[in-house]
Amino acid sequence: MDSTPANRRLWNRISSAYQREHDPQIGAAPRLWGMYSTPDAHLHAVGDVTGRRVLELGCGAGQWSRALAAEGATVVGLDLSEAQLAAAGRAMGAARYPLVQGAAEQLPFAADSFDLVFCDFGGLSWAPPRLAVPQAARVLRRGGRLVFNVASPWFEACYDEPADRVTTTLQQDYFGLNTIAEGDGATSFQLTYGDWVRVLRGAGLIIDDLIEPRPDPTTPNGYNRTDPPDWAHHWPAELLWTTHKP
Template structure:
């Protein structure tokens, strides 16, 4: 949990610039997943949320939470960064929902509090999965679902730090993926396919689907440069896990 203070500082520092760059894209249309803004209507990961108790892990400026609250879900947005929560409160609009400051690995909620816990990167990219996934499972009711999108390990393994882009050359060991230094002590997290399965099953969750979102040719990546530009059309850039608590 040593990464919590540093990750909080990082997101407080970059929140304004991040939202200025990305909110026009991710806030423009509801339910867009990941780096390529692929609609949930194409991926069918969340389904109908009307009347469901929903927790977003790492809600940022609340683009997802806002949309789901407007659809009739009872939403709670959780984020580590008070700057991100301020952005969410400012953008909330008519669909009001609670905002909570907290860490995905230390959820301040009772067991059986939610029907759906989800994130698009967010909490399961910025908290140790072996701590955060059991916490998500704990706050889910029976039959509740954990749905989350993270970077593919291959995307991380092919990221060239010197060139600041994803390439077709392996840059780091697949089996060496775990923590990724983000500067000034901040840390993001990445697992192999096998380790994700171990963590999810170890938390008592059933894996229903593993969606590998594939953007159409010409779809821009809003966050990273890739070489070639159609990288994610040819290899999986993201993993969208769909699980439930039996």
């Protein structure tokens, strides 16, 4: 069942509240990854983007895209939600770049168009990866890179829905995550480690690294409650995949 219309409605509805709550954190400095705002300078996932053509899948208000455009990349920001794109347009400033409304599972770009496709809890969390990853691979040039950050399946499997927090107890079937109901018919997506490997390899991509960011015990999670608070210091909360197209 196509989740695109419901996901678009959800993000149009929550965009303003989401940006009010999270932009002070994710917009505070350039290149911050994930729930713990881990600097890319510590993880070295993106690399030098000067002169590169870059596509962000699920750009939101453009915090990442703005930073990379300011560094000399030719950036295109894609998002499903017109409300999120409007927020990106308002915040664009001097580092201007094109904004495109579209879905990660059906990219409106020609093959071999980009040197880097990336997302941080964007298109590869809110579109079926089995459809979106081949699309990302299609629009990459030879030698181009797909870099993306998603929630760890263990983080999802330990989410206690009634308590609205992540715990140390397995709550859900690891092999049955696949689709996650987000309310109002919206859906996010999750794969096991093995399925991620198979999807990436099936799209013709070479896996270069799997980074599991480990925040300092005192670093807060800006999005979820965890019990204990330093959960992600002990177990992987996120998967940051770096791949390339041979």
